[in-house]
Amino acid sequence: MTRRMTDDQLDDLFATARETRAEASPDFLARVLADAYAAQPEPDTTPAAMPAALAPRAAPPGLWARLSAAFGGSFGLAGVATAGLAGVWLGFAPPAGLSPLTETLLPVTATAAIGVDLMPGLDDYWTDEG
Amino acid sequence: MPYDAHSDQSDETLLALFAAGDRAAARALTLRLAPRALAYAARILGDRAEAEDVAQEAMLRLWRIAAEWQTGQAQVSTWLFRVVTNLCTDRLRRRQRRPSVALDDAPEVADVQAGAVAALIEADRMAALQAALDALPDRQRQAVVLRHIEGLTNPEIATVMEIGVEAVESLTARGKRALAGLLAGRRADLGYEDEEGQE
Incomplete structure (x- = not known):
């Protein structure tokens, strides 16, 4: 009568088996890799083509993009910029520049005739209390 | 074979890279998984040539499913062992159905x-x-x-x-x-x- 293998002896055999696995030959690996390349799409490095987990995170929008969005796009932003420049120009322009316009709309003779003082002085607001 | 530059990445990450066209990922997965599939198939079938066919077929199925792989659905290696197991089972059944041995003579x-x-x-x-x-x-x-x-x-x-x-x-x-x-x-x-x- 023969004795059965013990668990320890079987485990020892299994350990040897783990160390002596069938080696993959270069030819076999080359065949597997050829299949891989054939099944693989052409390399595409555009972010949209990459899996979400692998795609680089998009950079946050810059100052220009945020301003443009806030004013309704680039046309809106251009309008705001023009208005700003006009304001600066009016601030620096001499007040006399308004006179021709005023005189055109309301000639001096007409204003004098109707008693309208377009540039009233402060003196008119000082009144004697006594 | 070139050095496995992806040695610290998971099988799942490599599979996603593979699906995106990364050839280094293809090499890394081949070196990592194909020998295991082959060794397992060889133990089950007891035939080296058949084991290579099975392992190559299992890896081919992995390449083809890579683009649809659902993150977290399973371990890639577990999935591969399952495919190898099923392919081996099919081959073992075919062996048993070989007409050279009649049922009464078995x-x-x-x-x-x-x-x-x-x-x-x-x-x-x-x-x-x-x-x-x-x-x-x-x-x-x-x-x-x-x-x-x-x-x-x-x-x-x-x-x-x-x-x-x-x-x-x-x-x-x-x-x-x-x-x-x-x-x-x-x-x-x-x-x-x-x-x-x-x-």
Whole structure:
């Protein structure tokens, strides 16, 4: 009568088996890799083509993009910029520049005739209390 | 083969890179998974050429499913072992259906095992183990190899074999008992001296 293998002896055999696995030959690996390349799409490095987990995170929008969005796009932003420049120009322009316009709309003779003082002085607001 | 630059990345990450066209990922996955698939198939089939065919086919299925792989659905290696298991099972069934051996002429299971053990006389230790594994029922052999040679956990084996964990425990236990019996007569040749001299 023969004795059965013990668990320890079987485990020892299994350990040897783990160390002596069938080696993959270069030819076999080359065949597997050829299949891989054939099944693989052409390399595409555009972010949209990459899996979400692998795609680089998009950079946050810059100052220009945020301003443009806030004013309704680039046309809106251009309008705001023009208005700003006009304001600066009016601030620096001499007040006399308004006179021709005023005189055109309301000639001096007409204003004098109707008693309208377009540039009233402060003196008119000082009144004697006594 | 070029150096595996992706050695620290998970199988799942490599598979996503592969699907995006990364050729280095293809090489890394091939080097990492193909030898394991081959070794497992060789243990189950006991035939190197057939094992290479099975492992190559399993890897091809992996390449084809890469683009649709659902993150977190399963471990890539577990999925691959399952495919190899199924392909091996198909081949083993085809062997059993070979017309060269009529059903009435087929030897009894006990005869097959005795023949397998008798064939161990000139074999080395690993050949002895392989012959004994070959004599096990297919499912026992798969469970024993996955557990004790490939080192999978019982829940992983349950996923591979699509059975419950308790069934895995039962298969591995019965497989080990059967192996112990099959190899009993070879203890001295395997390097395990019989203290009682009962060979």
